[in-house]
Amino acid sequence: MAHRSRLAGFIIDCETGDIDAAAQFWGAALGLPPGEQEDDEGALYVGLEKHPSQLYVAVQKVDHPSRVHLDIETDDLDAEAARLEALGATKLKFVKRWWVMQAPTGHRFCVVQMHHPELGPPPNVWE
Template sequence: MAHRSRLAGFIIDCNSDDHAAAADFWSQALGFEKEQHYVEEGAEYTNLTGTPSDLQVEVQQVSHESRVHLDIETDDQDAEVARLEALGAKRIAWVKRWWVMEAPTGQRFCVVKMRHPEKGAKPNDW
């Protein structure tokens, strides 16, 4: 099945009891404005704006170790996951509304639903 995907952005996973301080640090460190703070299913998130090519950069409260991961967005999550599995990635878990995947080299990343196909870089056609 034909589908489209592209790099959505980078998620800064912070294992911290002070989400506001973490969001302030990353906003100032990267020179991006804090746009939207929200809580979903017990976790806090802050979107940062002013990013190159409209990439999503988000500070996320997590319970695992702090790290940075990337998101790949797609208009067909099942097809994109299958494509990535054919390249050697493996599924780790379905979380809320996205797949956590692991590259053959061990890095974790997420496959998320494309939010704004009309914005940002042109998606790849597969």
């Protein structure tokens, strides 16, 4: 069965005690005003608003070294993870509602549920 996926956005992982200060810095650096702090089952995020491409850009408080990762959104988590594994990626762990994966290049990324397929560019369709 076919499924769809596309780049959802970029998450700026910050190993910090002050997520609001981190969001203020990155918001100012990127020209994207920070929104409100969100607690998603213990994961703290501050979305940066008004990205012209409608990509999700957020600052996330983490307990690992700071880095940037991207999210791929899909309407079928398992099918997309399997597609990416066939390309050489590795599943690292399932967290809450998404897969943390690693590319053959060592970059980590997440496969997340698609929430608004009608917004932004059309998703790719994979058979």
